[in-house]
Structure formats: C-alpha cells, structure tokens
Amino acid sequence: MGEPPPYPQIEPTTFDLIAVGTGLAECIVAAAASASGKTVLHLDTNPFYGSHYSSLSVPELTSFLISNSTASSPPSSTSTTTDIPDYSIVNLTTQPVYSDVEISCFYPELLEENLRKFNLDLCGPRVLFCADKSIDLMLKSGASNYVEFKSIDASFVGDENGKLWNVPDSRAAIFKDKSLTLMEKNQLMRFFKLVQGHLDATVAAGSSGNDGIGNGNDEEEGKTKISDEDLERPFVEYLSKMRLPPKIRSIILYAIAMADYDQDDMGVCQNLLKTKDGIDRLALYQSSVGRFTNASGALIYPIYGQGELPQAFSRRSAVKGCIHVLRMPVTALLMEKDSGSYKGVRLASGQDIFSQKLVLDPSFTLASPSASPSDLLHESFNFLSTRDVKGKVARGICITRNSLKPDTSNLLVVYPPRSLYPEQITSIRALQISGNLAVCPLGMFVLYLSALCDDAIQGKRLLNAAMNALLTFPDSVNSESSSTVQSENTEEKPSVIWSGLYIQEMSTVLHVLNFCLLLLASHVCTHAPARAHAHLWGLLELMFRTCGLVLSYVLVVSS
Structure with a gap:
C-alpha cells in the first residue's frame, strides 16, 4: 500500500471566494462572505490560525519570527491536477515581515518548565476600547460568542525614573x-x-x-x-x-x-x-468606561491572547459553511492568457482551485518580474510587487516573575515623547498581562512593548529605554547595593526571565478591482449595502489601529 499524499485534495474545486492567510482582516472578510451565503475556501501555510495576529508558545513564537525574517517562497507544486492551456501561472513568494530578531533567556530552567503554557501575541500590545466599533462588529456578527474579554485594570504614564503615574480618566x-x-x-x-x-x-x-x-x-x-x-x-x-x-x-x-x-x-x-x-x-x-459591568476601565483584552480574535471570526465562518485548510501553501495564481484577469490559485499539492474573488495575506509578492510569461500578465498583477511602506514598529516581549505594580495585574503604561530621553519622538506603550488572562502561568507576567520607528537602531533604543525604566535584567545587576539603592527610591523592578525584541514592517497593500466582495459584509452593517464596503474598511482600520499600531491591510483581488 502506497503512502498517503502529503496534501489533501480539496472538493469542490470552485468557490466564490478564496482567502489565503488567517490574519484578522482575512478572517473578517471570510466570515462576512460565508454569512452572506457565499462559498469560501480559507487556506493558511501555518499549522495554526491567526498568521501575523497569532498567540503562540515561546518555541513557536521564536520559530515564527526567525522563519519570517528572511525571504522565502512556498513549496513549488510537484504536479498539476489538470492541464489548462488557457491559463498562465504567476508564481508567488513571501516578503519578510520581521527583522533584527533578538531572543534572550536569563533563567532557562525556570522557563523550560512552562514553555507550552504561554500564549504570546505577535502583534502586541493591542487592546480594545469597550465602545470601539470593532466590539460592535463582533456582537453583530456573532463572533463574540467565541471569545471572552477581561478588563485592563489601570493605565499609567511613566517617566525616566521608573515612576508610574495614574491616568485620571x-x-x-x-x-x-x-x-x-x-x-x-x-x-x-x-x-x-x-x-x-x-x-x-x-x-x-x-x-x-x-x-x-x-x-x-x-x-x-x-x-x-x-x-x-x-x-x-x-x-x-x-x-x-x-x-x-x-x-x-x-x-x-x-x-x-x-x-x-x-x-x-x-x-x-x-x-x-x-x-x-x-x-x-x-x-x-x-x-x-463603564460600558460593560465586568470591565472597570475603558480597555479590554481577550482571554488566551489576541490570537482569539481571528479564530472567533474563523469559527463564525465555519458555522456558515466555510472550508478551512491549514498547512496548505499557495504557490501561484492562475491568470487568463487573453485578458490577464485572475481565475484561481495553484496549491503546493499541485491542485488548481478556482474562484471569483481572492483575498491574499499582504506578505505575498511576485516571485520575480520574469515569472509572468507576458507583459500583460505582469502589468495586471504589478501591485503585488509594490507595497506602501508606512514605517516600522519596534516590538518587545518580556516574561517576568513580578508585576510592575504589586496591587495591579493587568495594566497599560504609556511613555509620552521625550519622557525617557530628549530624542524620543514617539510614544512607547507597554502592556502587562497576567496569568488570570491565561496567557502565562499563574505567578508570571507578560509585558508587551511597542513604539513606532524609522529604523531598527531607533526602535531598539526606544524599547531598551522603556525596559530599563521598568525592569531589571540579571546581567545588569552588578551588586546587591545597587539593587538596595534602587528599591529605596522606587518600587522594586520585576526581573526578566525571557525577552524577545524585533522590528516589524508596517505596510498598506490595498487593491480592489471590484467592490462586490466588500458588499458581502452588508449583513454585519447597519448601513445600506451601497455603503457597506466603506464601513467594513473603517472597522478593519479600527481593529488594526488599536493602540495606534498598524500592521497592514488585506489585499483583495477579483476578476
């Protein structure tokens, strides 16, 4: 008996919409299309949901950051299910999203015991306002049935001396x-x-x-x-x-x-x-403030991490008939030779799947300009080679054994510009999450930091300034006396167990050849269908902009 095929065959082979990547934007659009009665196929190269919006364990996070910090291409297809002479193939690859990844572990024995007990956000810190339209979207679409939130207990403004001042809101x-x-x-x-x-x-x-x-x-x-x-x-x-x-x-x-x-x-x-x-x-x-009885403040955060948000919309779309296939790379696009219009995708299994519409993860790009067999085809998909880079965001994740404030578990700290050093031109945000939100073992805390920057040097300097004001690194403590002097002036700083720093590119990739796909979202909108597309993009932007940090928009292609 022969070995089973490495990839499953997908039936049927024609859909109204194919979504590639299970990021938040792709999941929202797929859920809207499914609820509108459209047939949807949702694919992802990864073995987990969320793509760049995932919550991962420590080993998974490290592996994902490293693998996505270098340019790579999906596995090439080994065979073709059918010979389609009227179509041409446009090979795809992915562009690196992360760079300058630094991983440090200061207490490996302590961390080793709990490696799989963490749910670390790739795109943290990210919180939601209780009255945000994105919350209304989850309530109207039914995605709120699959995710639970808890309140962020308090917000603070920090200074260079490590002092945290309450935000009187x-x-x-x-x-x-x-x-x-x-x-x-x-x-x-x-x-x-x-x-x-x-x-x-x-x-x-x-x-x-x-x-x-x-x-x-x-x-x-x-x-x-x-x-x-x-x-x-x-x-x-x-x-x-x-x-x-x-x-x-x-x-x-x-x-x-x-x-x-x-x-x-x-x-x-x-x-x-x-x-x-x-x-x-x-x-x-x-x-x-006060919108929900179980949220004392203005901000809330999902239990089990931000990766629950795209999964909530994925579950919603699955209920409505969407087919999800993980570990399934897309290697190429199928294009009509005469018109150069999109017709379908080719999978790593060699199978060709057809659809009227396509939603792509923004990290996809053309393998090379010469990959298109004609100038017409290359022109039709030239937008895949160009991204509107909006700058970079420096992200940091620290695992600690103590809270920044002894009486507060989940909190947000903001360092305004020039609060840490004169050249600081952007705000730095730090979000501490505790074990009561199921992102780490009880007794430990996860601290997410982020700041907009122009390059890696500037970004790392911003993060390090905030981390030095908030935390103690084992290799930076030279003597017991220095720690004693510090504790006399400020509250004792938490000690770092593990840390990860990286730079993430922010880009907007938006290409809409047909508004029909966006109109599929009208079922979750109170607006007339003619305005639904604008409302949906507004909701997506709100989701991305939470805490002021944008990753990217979804890329939409249609015939």
Whole structure:
C-alpha cells in the first residue's frame, strides 16, 4: 500500500471566494462572505490560525519570527491536477515581515518548565476600547460568542525614573488621584465637562436635523460647543489655549487620545492630531468606561491572547459553511492568457482551485518580474510587487516573575515623547498581562512593548529605554547595593526571565478591482449595502489601529 499524499485534495474545486492567510482582516472578510451565503475556501501555510495576529508558545513564537525574517517562497507544486492551456501561472513568494530578531533567556530552567503554557501575541500590545466599533462588529456578527474579554485594570504614564503615574480618566479617578494638585484636578474636570458639553450639543444638533444652526438656543449652545475654527486647529494648540499645564496635556494627548508622535514638535510629528479627532478619541475613551459591568476601565483584552480574535471570526465562518485548510501553501495564481484577469490559485499539492474573488495575506509578492510569461500578465498583477511602506514598529516581549505594580495585574503604561530621553519622538506603550488572562502561568507576567520607528537602531533604543525604566535584567545587576539603592527610591523592578525584541514592517497593500466582495459584509452593517464596503474598511482600520499600531491591510483581488 502506497503512502498517503502529503496534501489533501480539496472538493469542490470552485468557490466564490478564496482567502489565503488567517490574519484578522482575512478572517473578517471570510466570515462576512460565508454569512452572506457565499462559498469560501480559507487556506493558511501555518499549522495554526491567526498568521501575523497569532498567540503562540515561546518555541513557536521564536520559530515564527526567525522563519519570517528572511525571504522565502512556498513549496513549488510537484504536479498539476489538470492541464489548462488557457491559463498562465504567476508564481508567488513571501516578503519578510520581521527583522533584527533578538531572543534572550536569563533563567532557562525556570522557563523550560512552562514553555507550552504561554500564549504570546505577535502583534502586541493591542487592546480594545469597550465602545470601539470593532466590539460592535463582533456582537453583530456573532463572533463574540467565541471569545471572552477581561478588563485592563489601570493605565499609567511613566517617566525616566521608573515612576508610574495614574491616568485620571474619569471623575472618580480625578478625585482619588493624589499626584494631582487641587488646581490640576479642577482644570481637568472643567476640560472633561467642556468636552462632554460639546458632544451633547453635537448629538442634540444632529438629532434635531439642523446641524446646530438656529435652534433658538444659540447663546447657550455657544457656551458648550467648540467652535469650528478650534476643531480644525492642532489639538495640542487647543489644549494650550485652554491653559492646561504640560502634565495634563501629556496625559490627554498620549494616554487617553493615544497620539503616537510628539505633538509639540511640528518638524518631527508625522501625524498631527486635530482637535476634532482628539475630541472623538476622548469621546471613545469616556464612552468605554463603564460600558460593560465586568470591565472597570475603558480597555479590554481577550482571554488566551489576541490570537482569539481571528479564530472567533474563523469559527463564525465555519458555522456558515466555510472550508478551512491549514498547512496548505499557495504557490501561484492562475491568470487568463487573453485578458490577464485572475481565475484561481495553484496549491503546493499541485491542485488548481478556482474562484471569483481572492483575498491574499499582504506578505505575498511576485516571485520575480520574469515569472509572468507576458507583459500583460505582469502589468495586471504589478501591485503585488509594490507595497506602501508606512514605517516600522519596534516590538518587545518580556516574561517576568513580578508585576510592575504589586496591587495591579493587568495594566497599560504609556511613555509620552521625550519622557525617557530628549530624542524620543514617539510614544512607547507597554502592556502587562497576567496569568488570570491565561496567557502565562499563574505567578508570571507578560509585558508587551511597542513604539513606532524609522529604523531598527531607533526602535531598539526606544524599547531598551522603556525596559530599563521598568525592569531589571540579571546581567545588569552588578551588586546587591545597587539593587538596595534602587528599591529605596522606587518600587522594586520585576526581573526578566525571557525577552524577545524585533522590528516589524508596517505596510498598506490595498487593491480592489471590484467592490462586490466588500458588499458581502452588508449583513454585519447597519448601513445600506451601497455603503457597506466603506464601513467594513473603517472597522478593519479600527481593529488594526488599536493602540495606534498598524500592521497592514488585506489585499483583495477579483476578476
């Protein structure tokens, strides 16, 4: 008896949609298509769900980072199921997403006992606002039935001395905060009241159908609603106009509005926040506080890690008939010789699968320009060779034996620009998750760090500055006396068991030849079908932008 084939044969061979890669975006689109009654085939080279949004054990994470830090191509097909003379083959390969990977283990014996008990996020830190539209998407689509969240207990702003200051994000938190003076509390309360008054006036104007023009209460409305001129000016200028001190401005800009770049330096700020956008972010934050009874703060995080999000949508699509096949590389695209239009994909098994639409993992690219047999074919898929690089993000993961705050398990720390050293032009975020969220053994903690950067040198410097302020590395402790002096001035820093640092490329790959695929998502939208595609992309962007860090968009190809 012969050996079984290395890859299973897939039946049927024709689908409405093929999705390659089980990242968050691909899973959302596949779930929307399946729920709309379309036939969907979902493929992934990896033996797990999530692609670049996965939560992995320590060995799996290390292997994935190293294997995706060098260019590689899917296994070439060994045979062809059928001879199709009308089609041409465009070979595919993948571009590296990660670089400058550094893995360090300081207590191998301790780690060895728990290697498989970790669920480490590839794209951390990533949290969700309770009132985020992505949460509404999960509720409307039914994906919320397959994932459970817990609250992030507290948020802090850090400084170079290792001190963590509470983020006063509500009236109760402002009154309880002992680090604020009475004047600062009054200033912050007045500002939050002004923002709430503006939001109430905007909602009232919208519900009355007059867009805030002439409702008989112009004088009263003018006292609460922020002027159009102020809404268009930079948010940092408006905060200064309101005479808020630098400390309060920093908390609002970077810990509540989640700005990435130094808003005070127009020369280096790549994303200057306008007042209208800043007010929208404050509204999202405030409406998130208290939305769910089991979430005390504004932020929540999924139990078992961020990898549960794409899996939730995968389960939703499976219920509706989507076929999932893991460990199945796609080696090439099938194209019509005459028109150069997409017709299907060729798998590593040699089988050809056809579909009307295709969603590709953004890391795919053409194997080489010469891979296309004609200029027409190469032109049709030239977008696969070009990606809109949006910069880089430096990511760090540390496993520790103690919490950053003894009385708090799950917390977010933000280091505003220039809070650690003068050349720091971007915010640094650190998210600590404990064992009660099933991402690590009880008694241990996982700390995710991230910062936008232009290159690896700058990124590593940002991460190391935050890590040195928060943590103790065994090889950096020279004597007991140095540790004693440190503990006298600040709380004792947690000791690092294991750490991983890497640089991740951020890029946008978006090519839509036909809006029909996006209209399949109308079942999860409250909008009319004609607007569903824009609404879906808005939801995807919100999911990617959480904590201000974008990985990539999905690539859509259709005939």
